[in-house]
Amino acid sequence: MSRHDTIIIGGGHNGLVAASYLARAGQSVLVVEKNDWVGGAAVSRSLYPGFTYSNCSYVSSLFRPEIMRDLELPKYGLQILPYEGGAVLTQDGGYLATHRNHDANRREFARHSPRDAEAYDRYSRDVMRHCRFIRPLLMRTPPDPSRLRPRDLGELAYLGRKVFEMSERQIYEMIRFWTISISDYLDEYFENPVIKGYLAVSAIIGTALGPMSPGSAYVLLHHYMGDVDGNVGAWGFARGGMGAITQALKNSFEDAGGEIRAGSGVARVLVKNGRAYGVALENGDTYMGNRIVSNMDVKRTFLKHVDEDDLPGDFVRQVKNFKIRGSSGKLNIALDAAPKFTALPEGAPMYRGDLHFTDSIERMERAYDDWKAGHFSRDPFQDMMIPTMIDPTMTPPGKHFMSCFVQYAPPKIEGRDWSDADRDAFGQTVIDQIEDYAPGFKNLILHAEVRTPRELEAEVGLTEGNIFQGELTFDQLLFNRPVPGYAQYRSPIKDLWICGSSTHPGGGVMGAPGRNAAAEILRETRGPNQISDAYAVF
Template sequence: MNYDAVIVGAGHNGLVAACYLARAGQKVCVVEKNDWIGGAAVSRELYPGFTYSNCSYVASLFRPEIMRDLELPKFGLQILPYEGGAVFMENGDYLGMHRDHDANRREFARHSKRDAEAYDRYSRDVLRHCRFIRPMLLRTAPDPSSFRPRDLSELAWLGKQMFGLSEAAMYDMIRFWTMSISDFLDEYFEHPTVKAYQAVASIIGTALGPMSPGTAYVLLHHAMGDVDGNVGAWGFARGGMGSITKALKASLEAAGGEVRAGNGIEKILIKNGRAIGVAMENGDEVHGKRVVSNMDVKRTFLKHVDEGELPGDFVKRVKAFKIRGSSGKLNIALDKAPVFTALPPNSPHMKGDMHFTDSIEKMERAYDDWKAGHYSADPFQDMMIPTMIDPTMTPPGKHFMSCFVQYAPPKVEGQDWTDADRDGFAKACLDQIEKYAPGFKNSILHVEVRTPRELEKEVGLTEGNIFQGELTFDQLLFNRPVPGCAQYRSPIKDLWICGSSTHPGGGVMGAPGRNAASEILRDLRAPTKDMSEAYAVL
C-alpha cells in the first residue's frame, strides 16, 4: 500500500502530526520500533499491578489547542493538577509550595520576608516573558534570510511583538534569554532554598548547571505550559503519561490512520532526491508520498539517510547540533507511602514535586560531577508520587514514585555505562531519599533504573537527552535544528522532521508535530521551493 505520509516513531509529536494529516484526509501510517507506542510519553506495567510513567512524568506543556483539535478528552485523556511541593532542607526544616500564590507568599515569609515581597514582582516578570513567547509555540519560525512573503510577514509579526514592549521590558527580555538562572534569581530573592526551588525548572533535562548562561530561558520553557487555563500549572495524566499517546492513537485511528508497532526502520528510502518510504528492519518496505521523522535530527540524517544524499554543509551542521545527555530516572514501586520527617502527617506537599537540593550551590556541585564525566554523588532529584492524586496506577494502599535525576552523563569517565555504574547511580539516589525518609528502602518492591544508556536504547533519545537537543539560544527559533532547515523541511524533498529537535523544542508539548503537519498541508496547497536548492547556495 502506498500512503500519503509515513511517520517514523509513535512518540507524541509523531502521533500529533499523524492525527492532523489524517483529519485532513491524508492516508497515514505510523511505524514504531517498540512493541508499545508513546516514545517518552508512555505508561508500562513493569511490576505486577503497578503502572509506571517510566520516562516523561508530568503534564503541562501539551498545548490545549491540540487537545481540542484532536478531541483527546473524548478519547479518555484527563489531566489532574497537582497540589504543590517541597524542598527538604539540611537543617530539618522544609520550604513548602502550594497552588495558591498567596499561600506561597506566606510560606516564603516564614523563611524571608524580603523574598515574600519579591515573589509578586518575580511572578509578574516571568508571566510577562511567558506571554511574549507562548504565541510563538504554534507558529513556524521565520527564516530571516528569506525574502518569501510569508517569512517577511512572520518577521514583521515578531518585530511587532518585540516593539510592543516597553523599552525596559525589551532590555529585560534580551537579558533574560541569555543569562543564568542563578543571576536572574539573585535579582529577586535572598534565601538559598527559595532560589533553589525556583531554579528547578531551569536545569531539568539540560546539560547545564544553574550558573550556566542560558538556563533562565529553560525555566521559561517549563513555565509557559498550563493545566485548565492556569499558566505555569502542572499535573499528572490520569493513568500515567501513556494516557496522552493512547488518546492520540485512538484519535488517529478514528480519523482512518494506522499504527504499525514492533518493527523499527533500517533506512529512509530516497529516489531521485525524493523520500519515497522506509525500509524496515525485518526487510519490509513501507512506501509513501512523503516521510515524516519524529526521531531527532542526528538520528534521522546521520543514521537512517545515506550521507551522499545530503549536502555536505548540512551534514556538518547536523553533526554540530548539541544533543548532550544529562538525566536519569528511577521508577519505584512502594508497599506504602514514605514518611518524610520534615513534613506533618498527610501533608499536601507530598502531592507535588519534592526535592532534596536546598541551594543553587548544591545544584552546581551536582553539575560539576557531570562535567567530570561521572553521575552526581549528591544528585538533584525531582521526586513525585503521582498515586497521591491518581490511585489508578497501583493496587489500593500502594504507591508509585517517580524520580527524575540530574546529572547523569552519556558516558561515565569516557566509557559506556556498565551495570555496576547503573547500580551505583541508583544507590546514590535511594540513599538520598532514605536520609530524609528513614525506613523508605524497606518499603521498596521494585525499582526500574534508567540511565542515558537505557533512554537511548529503549526510547531512541540520543545520549538520553529528553529534549532532542539543548534549549540554548543558538538552537532556538530559526536555528532549530540548523539554520536553513528550521521549518520542518529537509534538503531531501518530501522528507520532513517533526520531533523535539525542531521549533519550539522539547517536552510533551505536541507543538512540533502540529506545526510540521501544518507546513506539510500548506505545501500540498502551494508547494514551496525545494530546500536542496537553498543549501546549494550556502
C-alpha cells in the same frame, strides 16, 4: 504494494500528533514504530504486578490545549489531574512548602524571608511578561530571516510588532533574560538560598547546564509556558500515567483512518534523485509514501537513517554540531506503602506534589560539577513525585508508585559506556539520598527500575538520553532549531520532513512540533487557502 500519502517514523507523541492532523485532513497515513507499543517517552507500562509506571516523562503541563481540543483527546479518555504544589526538604530538617496559588507561595516565602516575599510579586510579573511573549510563538512556524518570501516577511513583522509593544527597558531585559544564568537572574530578586534553589529547579530539568551556566534562565521559561485547565504554569498528572496522552492520540488517529505498524524500527529512509519515497524497516519490510516525516531527533534521522551522500556537506556538519547532551536519569519505584519524610507533617498536602532535596543553587551546581567530570552526581538533584497520592488507578489499594527524575547523569561514565554496575550504583545513590530524608524508605521498595542515558537511548531512541532532543539554548531556538535554514520542518531532501522535539519550539510533552509540521505539510499539499477552519491557527 500500497502507497501512503505520509509515513511517520516513530510513534512518540509528536509523531502521533502530526499523524492525527494529517489523517483528519483526509490523508492516508502510516506510523511505523520500533517498539511493540507506541508512545515514545510518554508511556504507561506495567513492570511490576498491579503497578503502572510512567517510566519516562512523568508530568503534564506543556501539552497544548489547542491540540487536545482539535483531536478530541478527552473523548478518548485523557484527563489531567492538577497537583497543588510540593516541598523542598532542607538539610537542617526543615522545609519550604510550595503551592500553585501565588498568594500561598508568597506567605510561605515570608516565613523564610519577608524581603523575598515582597520580591516574589515583582519576579512573577517579570517572568510572566516573558511567557506572554513566547507562548504565541509555540504554534507558529519560525520565519526564515534569510529569505524574502511574503510569509517569512510576515512572520518577521509579527515578531517585530511583539517586540515593539514593549518598552525600551523591557526589550533590554528580555534579551538579557534569554542569555543569563538562572543563578544571576534570581540574585536580582531574592536572598534566601532555599527559595532560590526551589525557583532554579525548572532551569536545569532535562538540560546539560548548571544553574550558573549562561542560558539556563530560558530553560526555566520553557517549563513555565504550559498550563492545566487554563492555569498558566500549572502542572498535573495524566490519569493512568503519561501513556494516557499517547493512547488517546493513538485512538484519535486510528478513528481518523490512520494505520500503525509496531515492532520493527526503520533501517533507512529510501531516497532517489534527491527525493524521499519510502522506508525500509529492520525486519525487511518496505513501505512507500509520497512523503516521509521523522519523529526521531535530528542526529538520529540524518546521521543514522539517511545516506550522507544524499545530504549537503554543510547541513551534515551543522547536524553533527547540534548539541544533544544527555544529563538525566530516572528511577521508577513500586512501594508497599507511602514513605514518611521526617521534615513533613504526616498527611501534609506537599506529599501530593513534587519533592526536592537540593536546597541551594550551590548544591545544585556541585551536582553539575560531577556531570562535567564525567560521573553521575554523588549528591544528585531529584524531582520526586508520588502520583498515586492523586491518581490511585496506578497501583493496588494502599500501594504507591514513586517517580524520581534525577540530574545529573552523563551519556558516558568518564568517557566509557555505562555498565550494569554503573547503573546499579547510580540507582543506589538516588535511593540512599531518599533514605536520608525518609528513614525506612528502603524497606518499602517492592521493585525499582533504574534508567540512565543508556536505557533512554536504547529504548526510546533519545540520542545520549537527552529528553528534549537537543539543548534549549539560545543558539538552538526559533529559526536556529534544529539548524539555520531548516527550521520549518523541512530537510534538504525533498519530501523528507522532521516533526520531533529537535524542531521548534523544542522538547517536553508539548505536541507543538508535530502540529506545526502537519500544518506545513498541509500548506504545501493543499495550499494556504484550502486548509479547513479546524487547522486555521497555523
